[in-house]
Amino acid sequence: MRSPTRSIAGNLRWTRTGTVWADFLLRPLPYGFRPDKDKDTVRGYHQALLRALPGESLLLGICAGLDPAAVVDRMITGLDLDDCPDWASECQATLQTLDEVGPGRRVFWLSVPLAAGVARFREPLRAAAADLRDALALPRAGIPAAEIGGYLRQADKVAAGIPAPFRPQPATAAQMMWLHLHAQQRGLFLDLDLPEGPDANPDANPDSGLGGALPTWRTGGGLPEPLLDEGGQSDRPSTRGRLTANPLDHRYLKVDQATAVTPVGASYQAMLVLTDVPTDGMLFPGSEFIGRIDECGVEVDWAMRLHVRSSEEVAKANRKALVNLNEQYGQREGELSHAMNALDR
Known part of the structure; x- marks a missing residue:
């Protein structure tokens, strides 16, 4: 499978279909066992978030590993351990415990398509030209700085419309690489900790389109391109077995990183799709099934494709x-x- 991303600049991704996406990391809001009044407030923030998103956005909930050393480092930041030896011993014990437990967290990733404007017809043609260049082993064409700045300003407007409690943070190229690797290594327990990103404040972010230097444009050639095998056909002992096998007997996807320098093994992934919800609606609070996924004991990533329509369109x-x-x-x-x-x- 070819990587859908052909170019990256800041938190922008140019895809092979000609669509430009802006990627953000969102801060989760405290919910848990809080009173219903607080849950209503959190629900209102999520409603405002969905109404602020344009077009067909994508919201991901990704299971990520957490470095135990990073956790303990936050526990001792700003402290002189010589003055508190008991706390130093506690941190050492915590480090050992976390190494055994293998802590993790959920990363909330938001991808938003940006309006093409006058580039509505130009971007698909540019994407087709990029595919032709790849087929002919020619260098990829760069992206004009003015175009990058225009899309960055659109991304800043999207971030400004997201409710402040979510603290939208522009994703970096390293974080995009992490997400691509994670999607290909589910179940192999090879994830590194999510790379740290810049501050979400446009005044402090050099990648912002509102000020500072424009981000460096780079190709998506560094993103890994896996082999996708539906039903694990390559595991069959013979060609005849592959042809006669019932695909419904093996409802999983085998993902193999054939281009990896060091073989890491194949990832076997199963996917479930929510087809419907109760006709009469769902009880709130009490029916937050997405939040209960973390209690199943299995690491599960989830994705929501959102088609937001304006009141005028409706x-x-x-x-x-x-x-x-x-x-x-x-x-x-x-x-x-x-x-x-x-x-x-």
């Missing part, structure tokens, strides 16, 4: 549906009149 669709309904009513009324006349005769 109102236009409702008006169109109302016109169609009135036309159908008029047609049916005419048919009924003809039927009544026939009965009278």
Whole structure:
């Protein structure tokens, strides 16, 4: 499988389909066993977040490893351990415990497509040209600085619309690499800790389109390209077995990193899709099934594809549906009149 990302600049990704995405890391809000009043507040923040997103956004909840040394380092930051030997002993014991437990956390990743504007037709053509250059082993063309700055300003507007408690932080190229590797190594327990990123404040972020130097443009050639094997067909002992096997008997995906310098083994991944929710709605609080995933005892990543429509778009669709309904009513009324006349005769 070819990597869908062909170019990166700051927290922007140019894909092979011509769409430009802005990636952010979101801070989770405290929820847990808090009173219903606090849960209502958190729910309101999430509603505001969804309403602020344009188009078909993508929200990911990724299980990430946590370096025990990083946890203990936060425990001793700003302290002189010579003055508190008991606390030093406690930190040492904590480090040993965390090494045995293998702590982790959930990373919340938001990807938002940016409006193409005048580049609506140019970007797909540029993406096709990039694929042709790759096929011919030619260098990839760069991205104009003015275009990078324009998309960065759009990304800053998206970040400004996200409720402040989520503290949106622009993703870095190292974090994008981490996400790609994580998707290919699920279940192998090879994840490193998520690389640290810059501050989300545009005044302190040199990658911001509102000030400072523009980020360095780079290609997506460094992103690994795995082999995807649906149902693990390559594990069959013979070609005949592969042809006669029922694909429904092996509902999993085998992901093999064929281009890896050091073989790491294949990752076998199963995917579940939520098809529907109760017609009468879901009880709140009490039905937050996404939050209960962490209690299942298995590391599970989840993804939400969000199609957000504006109130104007919904109102236009409702008006169109109302016109169609009135036309159908008029047609049916005419048919009924003809039927009544026939009965009278």
